[in-house]
Amino acid sequence: MNNWLLPVMLATPVLLLLALGIVGFVLRYQRRLLRQQEQLRQVRDASQQQALEAALLAQEEERRRIAADLHDGVGTTLAIAKLHLSALGQPNLTEEATALLDQAIGEVRRISRNLLPAALQKFGLPFALDALARTVPADGPTHVTIEQRGQPRRLDPKRELIVFRVVQELLGNGLRHAHAETIEVSVDFGPDYLSLQYRDNGVGFDPAAGDLPPAPGARSGLGLTNLRSRVAVLQGTLRHDSAPGAGSKVWISFPIPYLPVDQKPALTTSI
Amino acid sequence: MHIPSWLLTFCEYLEQMASLVVLVPLGLAFWRWPHLPPPLRLLTGSLLFTELVLLASGLVELYRPGWSYAVWHVFTLVQTLLFCRIYYLTLVSPVVRRLLRLAALGFTVFAFCDSLYLEGFQQVNAYTHVAQSALLIGLALLYFEQLLNELHIIRLEQDPLFLVSTAIVLYFSGTVLLYVFVNKLSATTDHASHQMIYTLNAMVNLIQYMLFALAFWYADQLLPSPARS
Numbered sequence: 316m317n318n319w320l321l322p323v324m325l326a327t328p329v330l331l332l333l334a335l336g337i338v339g340f341v342l343r344y345q346r347r348l349l350r351q352q353e354q355l356r357q358v359r360d361a362s363q364q365q366a367l368e369a370a371l372l373a374q375e376e377e378r379r380r381i382a383a384d385l386h387d388g389v390g391t392t393l394a395i396a397k398l399h400l401s402a403l404g405q406p407n408l409t410e411e412a413t414a415l416l417d418q419a420i421g422e423v424r425r426i427s428r429n430l431l432p433a434a435l436q437k438f439g440l441p442f443a444l445d446a447l448a449r450t451v452p453a454d455g456p457t458h459v460t461i462e463q464r465g466q467p468r469r470l471d472p473k474r475e476l477i478v479f480r481v482v483q484e485l486l487g488n489g490l491r492h493a494h495a496e497t498i499e500v501s502v503d504f505g506p507d508y509l510s511l512q513y514r515d516n517g518v519g520f521d522p523a524a525g526d527l528p529p530a531p532g533a534r535s536g537l538g539l540t541n542l543r544s545r546v547a548v549l550q551g552t553l554r555h556d557s558a559p560g561a562g563s564k565v566w567i568s569f570p571i572p573y574l575p576v577d578q579k580p581a582l583t584t585s586i
Numbered sequence: 587m588h589i590p591s592w593l594l595t596f597c598e599y600l601e602q603m604a605s606l607v608v609l610v611p612l613g614l615a616f617w618r619w620p621h622l623p624p625p626l627r628l629l630t631g632s633l634l635f636t637e638l639v640l641l642a643s644g645l646v647e648l649y650r651p652g653w654s655y656a657v658w659h660v661f662t663l664v665q666t667l668l669f670c671r672i673y674y675l676t677l678v679s680p681v682v683r684r685l686l687r688l689a690a691l692g693f694t695v696f697a698f699c700d701s702l703y704l705e706g707f708q709q710v711n712a713y714t715h716v717a718q719s720a721l722l723i724g725l726a727l728l729y730f731e732q733l734l735n736e737l738h739i740i741r742l743e744q745d746p747l748f749l750v751s752t753a754i755v756l757y758f759s760g761t762v763l764l765y766v767f768v769n770k771l772s773a774t775t776d777h778a779s780h781q782m783i784y785t786l787n788a789m790v791n792l793i794q795y796m797l798f799a800l801a802f803w804y805a806d807q808l809l810p811s812p813a814r815s
Contacts, residue, residue: 338756
């Protein structure tokens, strides 16, 4: 047998093993890099979520402060001014000013209530939604209905406030821009989720035009950006369907742990 | 060293099996032809070319004994250029692609020099084979590096070009020593030595063809990349 054959026969398996080692290393290293990439993505998502939550918290805190200042500062001053007017004892001269002051006091109360929904804190989401529907005049150009399905229950106060703000924003956007005859909002309290459906028969908007600057007087659907932020905080999903002249529909769903029936949420929320 | 006769018989069967196994990747390639991206179509061409060269070298050996080496010299050059083209379509980096063009040109010049001046047409072109092994293993490693940089493939073991590269790395690292000494080894008239050389080649060929077959099987999983269009 040739003298060269034996070293070749011995060295070849070693080379093959080395080649296999390289392939194995590439496979393992790729897995590890993918794992690290996934961990980085999760950390990034979590920090984004935290930043979003912090921004919303700050916004709600600011609203609370403005509501308190309006109610305790401006509201009280207006009430004192009204007292002074009535102390003059000349109702004929002060009647018009008193009416204007009453109107201003009512306006301050309404703004303050919108900024910090006391009904939500005291009685919870189902009651606050009913109250929200009642704020829209029944004889106005738009007929609003808020329907609650399932078993209406209390949620964690933070979640209740976010859901309430979402409904408030949907309704506000609809009333301001949709020019609809009817707006229907349905809230479904599922076993471990809460879903919202919004539907109006208004002017609709072009969903594709969201990235372009809106034409004057056109409805751009930009309110959806705020909605998305709020929905994202609760890790929910948002879908919408609209076209110019065809009304708008929005579907939102949140995964929500409900509070046990015997557990009442704290009256003062963290937001 | 004495080699038992049963082992020689086994080696002969193994060699015959390896030459038949090429039908598996070829069959899969034709079956999945509509889904095959350009690099795998080139690989199919390379396998067909290998079979044609096998046939041609047999015919040449029959009518012009001693000249079959020339056919294999041409085969080494064309096979290398086909694999260079496969990697040219696969590798994304413009610098690497420019270097690859230069390397292919350099290899062609070297292969001609080897066949015409260094070793001649009357023996195996061992130098060209070694250069081929170095070039193709290098290209496969460059593809591995690209995979680790891009990280767009989740299951590497199902990426056709990863399987092709693995086959190339295993085949050429398994046969490079064989080709370094091939002319010294084939100088002997010992049948057992010859059989061992063929068996070693057949074994790595078998692995290579099985990996090529897997690559064709997973052909539709190849992700589009700018260089693969």
